[in-house]
Amino acid sequence: MTSRMSLIALAALLCAPPSFAQGFKPARTVDLVVHTGPGGGSDVLARAIAVMVEKEKLLPVRLQVINKPGGNAAVAAAHLAEKKGDPNTLGLFTGVWLQTPLVSAEAKVTLRDLTPIARLVLEPAVIAVKADAPYRTLAEFIEAAKKNPGQLKQSGGSNTSRDNVVRQLLQKSTGARWAFISFPGGGERIAALLGGHVNIMVIEPEEAGEHIRAGNLRVLAQVSEKRLAKFPEVPTLKEAGFDVPVVPQVRGVVAPPGIPKENVEFWQDFFRRLTRTPSWQKYIEDNQFEDGYQNAAELAKFYDEFTDRMREILKDAGVKTVR
Amino acid sequence: MEILTGLLNGFAVALEPANLLWCFVGVLLGTVVGILPGLGPPATIAMLLPLTFNMNPAGAIIMLAGIYYGAKYGGSTTSILMNVPGESASVVTCLDGYQMAKKGRAGAALGIAAIASFVAGTVGVLGLMLVAPPIAKFALSFSSPEYFALMSLGLALVVLLAGRSIVKALLAALVGLWIASVGTDLFSGTSRFAFGQMELLSGIDFVVVAIGVFALAEVLANMEAREETQLLPVPKGLKNLLPTMQDLKDCRFAFVNGSVIGFLVGALPGGGSTIASFLSYGLEKAVSPRREQFGTGVIEGVAAPEGANNSETGGALVPLLTLGIPGSGTTAILLAALVLWGFKPGPLFIPEHPALFWGLVASMYIGNVMLLILNLPLVPLFAQVLRMPVYVLYPLILGVSMVGVYSVSGSMFDLLLLMVFGMLGYLMRKLDYPAAPLILGLALGAGMERALRQSLMMSEGKLSILVSRPISAVMLSLAVLVLLVPMFGKFNAWRLRALEQG
Amino acid sequence: MEEGTRKPGDLWSGIALAALALTIIIQARQWEYLGPEGPGPGFFPLWYGVAMLALSALLIVSHLRRGYARGNAADWPKLGRAFSTWFALAVSVALFKPLGFVVSFALLTYFIVAVMYRRPLATAALVAVASAGGFYLVFDLALGVPLPVGVLGF
Numbered sequence: 001m002t003s004r005m006s007l008i009a010l011a012a013l014l015c016a017p018p019s020f021a022q023g024f025k026p027a028r029t030v031d032l033v034v035h036t037g038p039g040g041g042s043d044v045l046a047r048a049i050a051v052m053v054e055k056e057k058l059l060p061v062r063l064q065v066i067n068k069p070g071g072n073a074a075v076a077a078a079h080l081a082e083k084k085g086d087p088n089t090l091g092l093f094t095g096v097w098l099q100t101p102l103v104s105a106e107a108k109v110t111l112r113d114l115t116p117i118a119r120l121v122l123e124p125a126v127i128a129v130k131a132d133a134p135y136r137t138l139a140e141f142i143e144a145a146k147k148n149p150g151q152l153k154q155s156g157g158s159n160t161s162r163d164n165v166v167r168q169l170l171q172k173s174t175g176a177r178w179a180f181i182s183f184p185g186g187g188e189r190i191a192a193l194l195g196g197h198v199n200i201m202v203i204e205p206e207e208a209g210e211h212i213r214a215g216n217l218r219v220l221a222q223v224s225e226k227r228l229a230k231f232p233e234v235p236t237l238k239e240a241g242f243d244v245p246v247v248p249q250v251r252g253v254v255a256p257p258g259i260p261k262e263n264v265e266f267w268q269d270f271f272r273r274l275t276r277t278p279s280w281q282k283y284i285e286d287n288q289f290e291d292g293y294q295n296a297a298e299l300a301k302f303y304d305e306f307t308d309r310m311r312e313i314l315k316d317a318g319v320k321t322v323r
Numbered sequence: 324m325e326i327l328t329g330l331l332n333g334f335a336v337a338l339e340p341a342n343l344l345w346c347f348v349g350v351l352l353g354t355v356v357g358i359l360p361g362l363g364p365p366a367t368i369a370m371l372l373p374l375t376f377n378m379n380p381a382g383a384i385i386m387l388a389g390i391y392y393g394a395k396y397g398g399s400t401t402s403i404l405m406n407v408p409g410e411s412a413s414v415v416t417c418l419d420g421y422q423m424a425k426k427g428r429a430g431a432a433l434g435i436a437a438i439a440s441f442v443a444g445t446v447g448v449l450g451l452m453l454v455a456p457p458i459a460k461f462a463l464s465f466s467s468p469e470y471f472a473l474m475s476l477g478l479a480l481v482v483l484l485a486g487r488s489i490v491k492a493l494l495a496a497l498v499g500l501w502i503a504s505v506g507t508d509l510f511s512g513t514s515r516f517a518f519g520q521m522e523l524l525s526g527i528d529f530v531v532v533a534i535g536v537f538a539l540a541e542v543l544a545n546m547e548a549r550e551e552t553q554l555l556p557v558p559k560g561l562k563n564l565l566p567t568m569q570d571l572k573d574c575r576f577a578f579v580n581g582s583v584i585g586f587l588v589g590a591l592p593g594g595g596s597t598i599a600s601f602l603s604y605g606l607e608k609a610v611s612p613r614r615e616q617f618g619t620g621v622i623e624g625v626a627a628p629e630g631a632n633n634s635e636t637g638g639a640l641v642p643l644l645t646l647g648i649p650g651s652g653t654t655a656i657l658l659a660a661l662v663l664w665g666f667k668p669g670p671l672f673i674p675e676h677p678a679l680f681w682g683l684v685a686s687m688y689i690g691n692v693m694l695l696i697l698n699l700p701l702v703p704l705f706a707q708v709l710r711m712p713v714y715v716l717y718p719l720i721l722g723v724s725m726v727g728v729y730s731v732s733g734s735m736f737d738l739l740l741l742m743v744f745g746m747l748g749y750l751m752r753k754l755d756y757p758a759a760p761l762i763l764g765l766a767l768g769a770g771m772e773r774a775l776r777q778s779l780m781m782s783e784g785k786l787s788i789l790v791s792r793p794i795s796a797v798m799l800s801l802a803v804l805v806l807l808v809p810m811f812g813k814f815n816a817w818r819l820r821a822l823e824q825g
Numbered sequence: 826m827e828e829g830t831r832k833p834g835d836l837w838s839g840i841a842l843a844a845l846a847l848t849i850i851i852q853a854r855q856w857e858y859l860g861p862e863g864p865g866p867g868f869f870p871l872w873y874g875v876a877m878l879a880l881s882a883l884l885i886v887s888h889l890r891r892g893y894a895r896g897n898a899a900d901w902p903k904l905g906r907a908f909s910t911w912f913a914l915a916v917s918v919a920l921f922k923p924l925g926f927v928v929s930f931a932l933l934t935y936f937i938v939a940v941m942y943r944r945p946l947a948t949a950a951l952v953a954v955a956s957a958g959g960f961y962l963v964f965d966l967a968l969g970v971p972l973p974v975g976v977l978g979f
Contacts, residue, residue, distance in 0.1 A: 039369065516852065754835070
């Protein structure tokens, strides 16, 4: 196994370095830090990026994935903060990097303390029920929830996850009330829905896709601004008559604090080029992500707004915020 | 008939020379990463993932699955030889495995671990082949109340793990529950018992605690005496290094028990090999005629959990391949691999890609045979490790423990925790508190709390949900039975004594 | 130590566990017990905290009710050896940052062989270098598992 692994390294080293116009280019292997262990959502995306970088020869050096799990992303964020000024370390963030410092006093590093680089993808979601459920539309589900307050159930992640945020927003705008049951793993969430132990779920389209095709699940609405290519028939929340803000699940890249401006420019440009490659386009199509590229300045503005909105939503949901 | 043709086609795929080679590479890699603590299957598969892009998907999935089940064969090695559990599922193996090694039966323990792994691993594949759809359905009928009942049954086994004092065993289990609740509460986002440390927000890793209270405490306790001789007796001759016929006979029930429990618990999306290994150990002990000897080095105490751990692989692949639902870190990364190769795991996966499914099943039969052939000759070799003088062996165990902890998370904080739990384990020994209940409480605590709260959320606070569902009611009654049986035993003994005196 | 004799350890560990149980209960009471959505974060800890308090009280009481038979006194030289090993281990972990795993593990091994087991210094040095080198070869070079690195870069 050793020889195999060093073979990859060797092959990568032999790749001729492409020339770059900018003054900065990474001199050693670039670390891409993720907050999950192998197999987690960010880890899978990071490894896919590493493969694309090699395939499309986007960097003169190798990009390797570093797992810093723990503390609901607080450990990974703190690791980046420690690497102050290091131009060869990047972090792949998601919404949880933003939410954890809002609710946990122990998580001291906020996204604001790191250097924004680029936003990459937005992950839409759909609202699904079991195929044999009596609800044909979201409105019917809401009606049923109003008739039996607290009786219907939704399975999802933690109470700061997007699933619960969508529920809170819908509950607030309609006055209906249903229960939210947290499960730690995606597998258990969908198993609870398929087993009929809960009634509804906010689910990623990729995760639901095969169950819809097999006729196990039915989609009532999609949590996105416009209809997704794979669900042309299903109304968005707004089209279904629910004017609530669409909460995106976002993934993007940050760098340690205190890195020079030219490095930021190099990286934001690098990720722009990455998102233009055919491999990337195919990847986000396969996973039904939305292309959400934003450069560093736009990203900084985005997460300020997003943090404020999130804080309010969490407060409405009765979650104590500390920042 | 359909199964037979499927299987024949599967063997046609798996026996292609290239696929045979990938199968061998997979199980070999798996054995290596299984033996070495720390570097587990998820990390290995993640590292190899980029390589598989240029491979034929059948060969790739055969290899990656080989790493997955191959690692479980090797996992018991350090548990038995050094009391260092390399992964959470081999924690239980320490209980009797290391005691066997201390008695000079390390070879038998390692041998039975390989044989039990082979038997149960094969049964797990049989299950995957024959009953995947109904088992998947059964797994879906399992929800929070059933999980709560399952965990309660597991925790009730604590009375079986108790040493002389049941009060102390229960206290240790409660401390385990407490450690399990350190971190961020899933439901509310509240940080509990984090003491201002952000590293504690995601809780304390089970393996760190287990290595601390087992391996470190063992070394510290042994350091008390300045023994100059070698530590453990290792018999000479190959024959004495492998399990005897009597050993195999003693393990008959353990093979069945491990196979069935491992497969069933593995098929549950909220199950996992740790719970499977604890449950089968508990069951083995509960029905054993020599119950009181468990924990002192009985061979079925190794066979049952090792079997369950391996049968769990077949079980865990059921929801993955029939529903696209991963139950653990390793199956999650296998799922990611399938998606990256362009497949869509889900209910239509097997009907649409029969060659891939049957090829995998066939390769798992072949891989398990390869693993048995690969592992049995290693047994006498590994048993020689114990011939080392103690002053070499103990530092080695300390080093393996530290590397095992550090390589999982790369965190210095976890090393500090290891030190704390090493001291805790040592003090518990000195004060006669058994360590196994603490580990059990820790392994089950988080899941148990979660399942209880989920159940009460489902029922709007009515506890009746726990007993009104048949599966859950049966398991809870079993748990009560397990708790009461020793008391009846005591009552009986007291009654007899009273009669005699009267 | 016979069952039924009075072990000082039972008293002290009982008191320590009772204190832990009280801490747990006090902490748990600050968290929601039953919320609008269901049981809160304080629900489960409160219950196991109460159980821990009850059991540790039982331990203390049963200790006090036993006769004044003397338990074995602690064997200080033995405890001393175990504690010094633990302390050496703690020091070597603390040295991972400046010295790296390989060097500080070699030092730990040297200490155990030379001081704890009173082996000749040459043996100790040999064992220390061989085992630290072995770890470096197997984990760092062969498997690519990173070990803690010191300021010197290994």
